[in-house]
Amino acid sequence: MADRIDVSIEHRNLPQPSTNERPHPNTCPKCGSHYRDDELAENFWVCPQCNHHFAVRARERIKQLADEGTFQEEAAELRSEDPLEFFDLKPYPERLAAAEVATGLGDAIVIGRAAVERVPCELAVMDFQFMGGSMGSVVGEKFARACESAAERRVPLVSITASGGARMQEGILSLMQLPKTVCAVEDLKDSGGAMISVMAHPTTAGVIASFASLGDVIIAEPGSLLAFTGPRVVQQTTREKLPEDFGLAESNIRFGHLDAIVGRRDLRPYIGRVLRLFSRDGR
Amino acid sequence: MAGEAELHLRDRLGRLKGFGLLRGTRISGELARLQRQLEKISEASDEEIWQHIELARHPDRPYTLDYVERIFEDFIELHGDRARAEDPAMITGLARFADRTVAFMGHQKGRDTHERIRRNYGMTYPEGYRKAMRVMDLAERHRFPIISLIDTPGAYPGVAAEQHGQGGAIARSQALMSRLTIPIVACIIGEGGSGGAIATALADRVLMQENAMYTVISPEGCAAILWRDAGEKVKAAAALKPDAANCLQLGVIDAVVPEPAGGAHTDPDEAARLLGEALQSSLEDLQKVKGEELKRRRRARFRSLGVFATATPEVAAARK
Numbered sequence: 362m363a364d365r366i367d368v369s370i371e372h373r374n375l376p377q378p379s380t381n382e383r384p385h386p387n388t389c390p391k392c393g394s395h396y397r398d399d400e401l402a403e404n405f406w407v408c409p410q411c412n413h414h415f416a417v418r419a420r421e422r423i424k425q426l427a428d429e430g431t432f433q434e435e436a437a438e439l440r441s442e443d444p445l446e447f448f449d450l451k452p453y454p455e456r457l458a459a460a461e462v463a464t465g466l467g468d469a470i471v472i473g474r475a476a477v478e479r480v481p482c483e484l485a486v487m488d489f490q491f492m493g494g495s496m497g498s499v500v501g502e503k504f505a506r507a508c509e510s511a512a513e514r515r516v517p518l519v520s521i522t523a524s525g526g527a528r529m530q531e532g533i534l535s536l537m538q539l540p541k542t543v544c545a546v547e548d549l550k551d552s553g554g555a556m557i558s559v560m561a562h563p564t565t566a567g568v569i570a571s572f573a574s575l576g577d578v579i580i581a582e583p584g585s586l587l588a589f590t591g592p593r594v595v596q597q598t599t600r601e602k603l604p605e606d607f608g609l610a611e612s613n614i615r616f617g618h619l620d621a622i623v624g625r626r627d628l629r630p631y632i633g634r635v636l637r638l639f640s641r642d643g644r
Numbered sequence: 645m646a647g648e649a650e651l652h653l654r655d656r657l658g659r660l661k662g663f664g665l666l667r668g669t670r671i672s673g674e675l676a677r678l679q680r681q682l683e684k685i686s687e688a689s690d691e692e693i694w695q696h697i698e699l700a701r702h703p704d705r706p707y708t709l710d711y712v713e714r715i716f717e718d719f720i721e722l723h724g725d726r727a728r729a730e731d732p733a734m735i736t737g738l739a740r741f742a743d744r745t746v747a748f749m750g751h752q753k754g755r756d757t758h759e760r761i762r763r764n765y766g767m768t769y770p771e772g773y774r775k776a777m778r779v780m781d782l783a784e785r786h787r788f789p790i791i792s793l794i795d796t797p798g799a800y801p802g803v804a805a806e807q808h809g810q811g812g813a814i815a816r817s818q819a820l821m822s823r824l825t826i827p828i829v830a831c832i833i834g835e836g837g838s839g840g841a842i843a844t845a846l847a848d849r850v851l852m853q854e855n856a857m858y859t860v861i862s863p864e865g866c867a868a869i870l871w872r873d874a875g876e877k878v879k880a881a882a883a884l885k886p887d888a889a890n891c892l893q894l895g896v897i898d899a900v901v902p903e904p905a906g907g908a909h910t911d912p913d914e915a916a917r918l919l920g921e922a923l924q925s926s927l928e929d930l931q932k933v934k935g936e937e938l939k940r941r942r943r944a945r946f947r948s949l950g951v952f953a954t955a956t957p958e959v960a961a962a963r964k
Binding site for chain 1: 799801802803805806807808809810811812814815816818819822823838839841842843845846858859860861866869870871879880883884885886890891894896942943946947949950951952953954955956
């Protein structure tokens with residue numbers, strides 16, 4: 362019988378397993394491929410190898426979707442206050458300042474008028490990098506203003522969400538942003554307006570339990586976590602065995618909570634098509 | 645902080661006193677209540693806020709059905725969401741209250757272990773909210789005012805609940821409440837736990853019992869995330885300010901319903917009488933308002949909630 366092939370040399374030269382807790386943001390968490398910024402940007406921040414959808418910053422997302430030069434930001438001047446004088450390990454204003462410096466954004470949402478495939482609309486785009494995309498008073502107010510701007514101009518609203526939920530540092534006022542945004546969407550709908558909700562990874566807790574679930578058409582990006590309660594908390598609280606696709610877009614569409622799962626590369630033409638269907642010019 | 649809170653409350657008190665529309669005994673009751681809150685807020689410490697939490701979760705605290713049997717007549721319970729299941733964590737029904745028929749909904753916890761499990765500790769599945777929505781539709785059609793009692797640690801965080809659309813159910817329940825043209829009065833009678841609570845609390849009048857709590861996340865959950873130690877729950881509770889006085893000051897609730905000294909559990913009959921009185925006076929106020937106007941005001945009320953600042957144009961421009 363032949364001896365086994367000696368593989369010790371391969372083992373000897375194996376790279377050390379990464380000890381980094383946080384791998385490089387441009388390393389695909391699914392397949393391990395690594396890219397330069399420009400490679401990913403060119404590819405809509407989708408892994409060309411395995412189709413993993415990386416997180417997209419709000420401004421980048423607007424660049425991907427809006428016709429060039431059409432985006433006019435609204436309510437950029439709004440900033441969070443600290444109504445509870447909230448202090449955990451750091452004071453809330455310090456966290457806000459750090460987030461603003463790190464992201465260049467005033468809060469976790471950017472709103473404004475735009476056109477997608479030449480159809481005028483209103484965009485409301487969340488940014489997960491700003492305190493986990495959490496919804497406090499500013500996010501609620503800006504989203505409500507986006508609804509009002511859409512209603513006033515008689516154009517559809519396109520909302521793109523990425524959020525861990527309500528912003529704890531604003532206590533009960535952050536919970537009140539759920540009914541606030543719900544009322545804003547209902548006012549928009551009463552005016553005859555339409556809302557297209559795009560859920561990106563992750564859309565959870567307070568945001569999925571309010572405006573994100575109220576789109577006339579609800580679509581999601583592949584692989585995104587869309588859940589009221591995330592898998593870790595469900596596991597800890599209930600000790601249930603979680604299905605492999607727990608809370609993912611693919612599970613949500615099977616259970617009837619989504620109209621479509623649309624890959625990011627197809628998102629712009631898809632939104633364009635939906636906007637044309639809801640456009641009030643032809644009526 | 646207490647100093648500033650006091651100022652806010654004094655300001656509110658001043659405005660209430662000067663508000664011509666608000667008159668009569670009920671308003672003086674409101675003033676007395678605000679006054680009492682004012683006295684309380686000036687001295688609330690971390691431990692005192694924690695005491696409210698303990699009272700809100702007290703095992704003997706009256707639950708929804710304890711109030712139903714004391715406040716209503718001719719109560720019939722309505723079961724099932726007409727689609728998939730019956731959720732015993734949410735009670736819905738019709739009853740006579742102050743000479744009119746009202747529609748009713750409220751979370752129900754259990755008193756003993758067996759019932760706690762059956763009621764899922766007052767944690768609703770999407771089916772519970774859908775049952776409430778079905779009863780809201782029924783109420784709208786028959787012009788029955790709605791009374792909604794809130795007492796839940798939160799919506800149930802389980803696999804099936806997610807699969808059945810917990811987030812969407814909470815969103816749609818709120819959306820439906822924002823469309824109704826009948827008076828809605830909600831009262832937080834124990835735990836007002838986050839999304840599970842707000843799902844049935846988008847009301848014209850939001851009341852809160854003196855020792856109830858209303859919060860975006862449980863103090864334990866908040867401590868685990870922000871302090872990385874669930875043991876810091878007392879600190880987290882103080883930071884979240886979930887007590888009635890703070891909720892009133894922030895404009896989240898409209899009035900505080902007093903409880904018997906020592907908490908509602910010391911005298912459930914008296915607690916029910918006080919709650920019934922508050923519900924009745926709120927309903928009477930609301931029934932003077934036309935349906936479409938009610939809906940408009942309800943939405944405006946929630947649209948106005950939140951505190952934010954406007955950065956100077958230079959700051960905004962520098963960022964771009």
